[in-house]
Amino acid sequence: MSGLRVVPTWRHGRERLYVCGPDGGNVAWYDRETGRVNLMGEDREEDVLAALKPFLTGPVTVGPPPVPTPAELARLTLHPDDDLAPNRPGEALLVAIDRDPGPVHRLRPDPRRRALTAEQTVGEALDRLEGAGWHTLHSLPLPGGDRIHHLLIGPGGLFAVHALYARKQRLHVADPMITLGRREPEPLLRRLRAEADRASYALTAEVRPVLAPVGPADVRLTAPPRGIRVLQEPELTTLARQGGVLKPADVEALHAMARDRNTWGRV
Incomplete structure (x- = not known):
């Protein structure tokens, strides 16, 4: 078991699913509107996708968070x-x-x-x-x-x-x-x-x-x-x-x- 859990949040009408570790820290988040999974660390990619599997609504792009504007x-x-x-x-x-x-x-x-x-x-x-x-x-x-x-x-x-x-x-x-x-x-x-x-x-x-x-x-x-x-x-x-x-x-x-x-x- 990876110990990861998925926490949904809403902001300005957009849903974002955070993947949290056992300590409560964010490991990744999934933005349904853009179809992107943002990883804080590449070593957890398989565990993150497994935890998100029930929530994925189509093809997704996986990678590190975008550079802030x-x-x-x-x-x-x-x-x-x-x-x-x-x-x-x-x-x-x-x-x-x-x-x-x-x-x-x-x-x-x-x-x-x-x-x-x-x-x-x-x-x-x-x-x-x-x-x-x-x-x-x-x-x-x-x-x-x-x-x-x-x-x-x-x-x-x-x-x-x-x-x-x-x-x-x-x-x-x-x-x-x-x-x-x-x-x-x-x-x-x-x-x-x-x-x-x-x-x-x-x-x-x-x-x-x-x-x-x-x-x-x-x-x-x-x-x-x-x-x-x-x-x-x-x-x-x-x-x-x-x-x-x-x-x-x-x-x-x-x-x-x-x-x-x-x-x-x-x-």
């Missing part, structure tokens, strides 16, 4: 406190509500919780694009207290997506103003352009703004907003249908740069 090396050297990739949708709001839940009895719902619902709804929709060559980062802090709700990076380019809670309310968009229900109009589109411009400066790549209203009763546009797409949550998947802008290596490099907190401190 510059983007992967940057990720490996990034301090955990500076890594923004683990941020959950609405991370900043989750932290704020945890620190100050507010009064138990309120005449009106806490607007932070409505905003959180919007960011979580949009964030979950964008996270479902992972595994198709796209990455999403959430709640990216900007100097001055501003935030980019979601940054989508993939073959079709970069998008700064702003979630807006609009449940059962009419949304009227008249660039640069938006009017939600009976509220006073506000120049939200001007702010979204400014945030996208700051992101473009930080990443030295074009970032396009997207307004994502969640649950509106109706969306009315006086005219298409200049340079901004307005997409409801079910329509966000259309962003992933675009391609031909960035190569896979460029996507990974921009993702590695964007997940570093220090990238955003100079905008």
